[in-house]
Amino acid sequence: MGYDLVIVGGGIWGSSAARAAVAAGMRSVLLLEAGIGLAQESSAKSGGILTDLLTDPGDQALVTRSRALYQEAVDAGGDRSIMLPLGMLTLAEGESVGALTRRRQDLNDRGVAFELLDRSEVALRHPHLDRLADDAMALWTPSDCHVNPNAYAEQVVAQARPQGLEVHTNCRVERLDIGSAQPSVLTESGETYQASRILVTAGTWSRRLLRTADLDLPLLPYRVQLGSLQLAEPHRLPLVWHLASDVYLVPDGEYSLLGGDGTRLSESDPDDYQQTGDEEFEVNVATQLLQLSSLGDRAGLRSSWAGLAGGTPDRRPLLGRVAEGLFVACGDNGIGVMRGPAIGELAARVALDLATAPRLRPDRFPPDPFEIRAGFTLE
Ligand SMILES: Cc1cc2nc3c(=O)[nH]c(=O)nc-3n(C[C@H](O)[C@H](O)[C@H](O)COP(=O)(O)OP(=O)(O)OC[C@H]3O[C@@H](n4cnc5c(N)ncnc54)[C@H](O)[C@@H]3O)c2cc1C
Incomplete structure (x- = not known):
């Protein structure tokens, strides 16, 4: 039995x-x-x-x-932390703007709530995003969540x-x-x-x-990295995804953001891989925060880590x-x-x-x- x-x-x-x-x-x-x-x-x-x-x-x-x-x-x-409706701001500039505008029809067809915002509207709603490119656009999807x-x-x-x-x-x-x-x-x-x-x-x-x-x-395992950024002042950012750099930011309390940048697209061994973020990753995440926001001027990287995804x-x-x-x-x-x-x-x-x-x-x-x-x- x-x-x-x-x-x-x-x-x-x-x-x-x-x-x-x-x-x-x-x-x-x-x-x-x-x-x-x-x-x-x-x-x-x-x-x-x-x-x-x-x-x-x-x-x-x-x-x-x-x-x-x-x-x-x-x-x-009753544990509300299981799913928090933070909304996501997907930022684009230059060539990546087309990728945003092309999504409109699909989101409309599926009944997904969204707004397309220009740079000034983003600045008004999210004053901490004060270093966006002049031609920046954003797609705001309010029902996106942190789980x-x-x-x-x-x-x-x-x-x-x-x-x-x-x-x-x-x-x-x-x-x-x-x-x-x-x-x-x-x-x-x-x-x-x-x-x-x-x-x-x-x-x-x-x-x-x-x-x-x-x-x-x-199935090929590959590394995905994330870093914890300590801020000197409180922020009120939603989830942010910057298409041009592929960096994303995840709110992690008032004074902290998690930052990720996509992946290392080579095979890793699940029993033997580098579980901390590598230097190139850490520099990239910190640099991208600096390029998006003056919050980056006085931010520090507290820790970074890597896990595996299966390709x-x-x-x-x-x-x-x-x-x-x-x-x-x-x-x-x-x-x-x-x-x-x-x-x-x-x-x-x-x-x-x-x-x-x-x-x-x-x-x-x-x-x-x-x-x-x-x-x-x-x-
Ligand atoms: C840094 C990072 C950021 C990510 N960000 C996101 C994100 O924002 N959104 C998103 O959707 N996804 C994200 N992902 C991907 C997401 O984490 C994975 O897709 C998801 O966790 C996969 O879940 P799983 O249950 O398949 O794998 P796992 O969580 O790895 O679970 C597999 C389990 O199997 C167990 N196991 C393995 N071998 C054995 C064995 N021989 N006997 C018994 N147990 C065993 C392991 O201990 C483990 O607990 C991210 C991943 C990483 C690494």
């Missing part, structure tokens, strides 16, 4: 999958997480931006569903426990066994758990784990069956928090034969090398 479903990896995707499996009626679900708590890896290191600006219709639908699931978690537990993946994961798992979810943290799965009549996972500490189905949501470790069952995936050839997740009884959901492409609750839910429903996701099939590409491309773009 085993579990109905064993989920390996308790980041935001795995936690959401666990909640969805229980919500779908499964009464024996086990979530195994290697870390000491849920959502402590890439999920904890993220900037937490949730935006409707993604261009792929599939991604847009996942963001919409995730927004609803984040809201459900807020309503259930807290860790608080979300804790909340949905707490809701699911009384209904049949068992959670083991500090429990690293070493091997998947799909050769026997019932698939099983073997942990580092020697336990074996059998299940009717196994779902791997181990983020950028998923490929490594699948290889223990002689399976492979087109896929077409920047869509790899989600679905990989062998009899074995399913996977990975390949976040750096935008897995804004889509995470919905992806986790879909992965659980696919694993339980309650949904299909043919566009995301993990075998749609061979596991060959490919060029990693940033996921958070207006392309």
Whole structure:
């Protein structure tokens, strides 16, 4: 006798999958997480931006569903930090202005609230953005949010426990066994758990784990960096994304901003990568803040860090069956928090034969090398 479903990896995707499996009626679900708590890896290191600006219709639908699931978690537990409607200002100048104006029709068609602002209007509303280029324009999307993946994961798992979810943290799965009549996972500490189905949501470790069952995936981990900027005076900025430099700013309290700048598009090893930001990144983020705002004159970089994102050839997740009884959901492409609750839910429903996701099939590409491309773009 085993579990109905064993989920390996308790980041935001795995936690959401666990909640969805229980919500779908499964009464024996086990979530195994290697870390000491849920959502402590890439999920904890993220900037937490949730935006409707993604261009792929599939991604847009996942963001919409995730927004609803984040809201459900807020309503259930009362923790408003799970989703804060800060709004986002996407700044463009020169050649990048076209990318903003081209979004108008799509946003209109989808009923997403937005305003297109010129430089003087931006300055009026956000006096701290006092160093914008003369031709600067901005797209204001008031319903974009900051989300807290860790608080979300804790909340949905707490809701699911009384209904049949068992959670083991500090429990690293070493091997998947799909050769026997019932698939099983073997942990580092020697336990074996059998299940009717196994779902791997181990983020950028998923490929490594699948290889223990002689399976492979087109998944390339790459570094994404963020820095914490300490300000000398309080700010009231919303989320800010500067298209020309690809730098984004995330409010982190009155005197602090998180700053990120996209990615290092080369492969990294999930068990051995530089977990602090590199010097080039730190200089770039500080310089870009200086170029946008006089807040930068008296700001200091408190710390910087790097986490991993999982790149896929077409920047869509790899989600679905990989062998009899074995399913996977990975390949976040750096935008897995804004889509995470919905992806986790879909992965659980696919694993339980309650949904299909043919566009995301993990075998749609061979596991060959490919060029990693940033996921958070207006392309
Ligand atoms: C610096 C940075 C900024 C980012 N900013 C944003 C943003 O603003 N918006 C956005 O949408 N996305 C952002 N992202 C991306 C986002 O963080 C990820 O897409 C998301 O966290 C992926 O969630 P996950 O659950 O798939 O992975 P993870 O959170 O990494 O979860 C995978 C889990 O699996 C566990 N695990 C691994 N191997 C095993 C094993 N063998 N046994 C048991 N457990 C195992 C790990 O411990 C981990 O907890 C950012 C990422 C980084 C690094």
